[in-house]
Amino acid sequence: MTESLKQIDRLICDWLKIVDDILPRLIQEMHTDTKKDRFDLVTNVDKQIQDHFQTFLSNQLPGHLLLAEEKNNDDIDPYHGHVWIMDPIDGTANLVKQQEDYCIILGYFVDGEPKLSYIYDYPHNKLYKAIAGEGAYENDLPMLKPATLSIEDAILSFNPHVLNDRTINALFQTSFSYRIIGSCGLDSIRVIKGQFGAHMNTNPKPWDIVAQFLFAQELNLKMTSLDGGKVDFGKGGPFIISNPGCHQDVLDILNSGNGYQK
Numbered sequence: 001m002t003e004s005l006k007q008i009d010r011l012i013c014d015w016l017k018i019v020d021d022i023l024p025r026l027i028q029e030m031h032t033d034t035k036k037d038r039f040d041l042v043t044n045v046d047k048q049i050q051d052h053f054q055t056f057l058s059n060q061l062p063g064h065l066l067l068a069e070e071k072n073n074d075d076i077d078p079y080h081g082h083v084w085i086m087d088p089i090d091g092t093a094n095l096v097k098q099q100e101d102y103c104i105i106l107g108y109f110v111d112g113e114p115k116l117s118y119i120y121d122y123p124h125n126k127l128y129k130a131i132a133g134e135g136a137y138e139n140d141l142p143m144l145k146p147a148t149l150s151i152e153d154a155i156l157s158f159n160p161h162v163l164n165d166r167t168i169n170a171l172f173q174t175s176f177s178y179r180i181i182g183s184c185g186l187d188s189i190r191v192i193k194g195q196f197g198a199h200m201n202t203n204p205k206p207w208d209i210v211a212q213f214l215f216a217q218e219l220n221l222k223m224t225s226l227d228g229g230k231v232d233f234g235k236g237g238p239f240i241i242s243n244p245g246c247h248q249d250v251l252d253i254l255n256s257g258n259g260y261q262k
Helices: 003-028 044-060 092-098 165-174 184-192 212-219 247-254
Strands: 032-034 041-043 065-068 082-090 103-110 113-121 126-131 135-138 155-157 177-179 198-201 222-225 239-242
Touching: 003 044, 003 103, 003 113, 003 126, 041 044, 041 092, 044 065, 044 082, 082 092, 082 184, 103 184, 113 184, 113 212, 126 212, 135 212, 155 184, 165 247, 184 198, 184 212, 184 239, 198 247, 212 222, 212 239, 222 247, 239 247
Parallel strands: 065 082, 155 177, 155 198
Antiparallel strands: 032 041, 082 103, 103 113, 113 126, 126 135, 198 239, 222 239
16 A cells, blocks of 8 residues: 555544544434435435535645535546545435434545545444555454355345336345345445345445445455446446355346336
């Protein structure tokens, strides 16, 4: 790891310690609004965490840009320069309804290449990070590449509301079981740790999936679009992160008979 990446990683870890101090107050004072519909929630917690990180970047890493969920990103070119992509709270509905199963997602790209990734499971005090060329870590302990899982042994994670009945039944019958946490970051972490075989999402935005690229790269996982192609980190779109042992089998089921909707 280059010295500059080490320095940036230290800065991010220090910033997340500050988040530990401010999140309890923000949650205590939390108020909730809706965006597209009553299920699409946003809170003052999302907005203030994002604003806090923007201020941190301006002070500590001037020249670094931020593409994030709760802001206008029209002036951001994610493919050039030093760019951070952020979901300040991934799993906002879980935060509002459960006060659990939510996380902060951060990804750092330099000229379109992933360099640092963070998924911070704040309620359980678990920081997952990946560093280009150095591997992945859970609370600074190295993470191992997951054992190969066949689809018959795999728990799959997906939203059944965007799949047709035949596809859902095929996934149920072929896999070991099904789960959905409701946070793209935390569902993906289950795959990264080898607990799930695959997590798929038919309409993620860049901030939902930005950290997963580097985890997949460092731990020999498959991350593709749902037709098996490349995922554009700057645009998002249907994606799967998967254990290599069941990746193709899941895709075959999804793409048989228009199995999903974007």
